[in-house]
Amino acid sequence: LHPGQFQELPFVKDGYQVNLPRPVLRAPLSGLKSFHEFLVNQGQAGVLMRQETVSMLPALALRGELQQDSLVLDICSAPGSKTSQLLEMLNECPRPDPSKPPEGMVVANELVVKRAHLLIHRLRHHNSPNLVVTAHAGQAFPSCFDGVTGRKIEFDAALCD
Known part of the structure; x- marks a missing residue:
């Protein structure tokens, strides 16, 4: 990830935001496939919860x-x-x-x-x-x-x- 594509949310304890459109994050040729898989796996394991920032x-x-x-x-x-x-x-x-x-x-x-x-x-x-x-x-x-x-x-x- 490049600077600005991943940032800490100051108003949410342990909250972070990925600043990439979902299709880019999921695209097999984007170089982010392993990062996306990591997010999905950690979510399924209950380690993290994925949620739109505005929904928080x-x-x-x-x-x-x-x-x-x-x-x-x-x-x-x-x-x-x-x-x-x-x-x-x-x-x-x-x-x-x-x-x-x-x-x-x-x-x-x-x-x-x-x-x-x-x-x-x-x-x-x-x-x-x-x-x-x-x-x-x-x-x-x-x-x-x-x-x-x-x-x-x-x-x-x-x-x-």
Whole structure:
């Protein structure tokens, strides 16, 4: 890669941008085939998540609002890039015992069951106890209740895009 074709994103921790059109990156004669294969393989292994830079912005807008015990609803989650961001941000929140997972949760909702399965497949590498996947209509998402106290659960933040 030449200077300017790969750059760090200052507003995303560990975020980078490849400044090449997709057809150029995929072209067999471009000299970038091995780099493209590396990106694909690392994505499939769960080491990195590929996402358009502009698609990162909705989740980043919630960054300052999240705490380790936040309950976040991602109402239209598939394919899962923003949900992955939310999980990572939740895990980065300071907590009383850093050796334990955060107390909060991301509820990833996707109406279309086939897309919900894609979401689960894409997020499997997180192996997070802080993720719940549901399949409900976003405009009629059901109320949730605490199984012990019976109290209605209120979300601290919601991502609707």
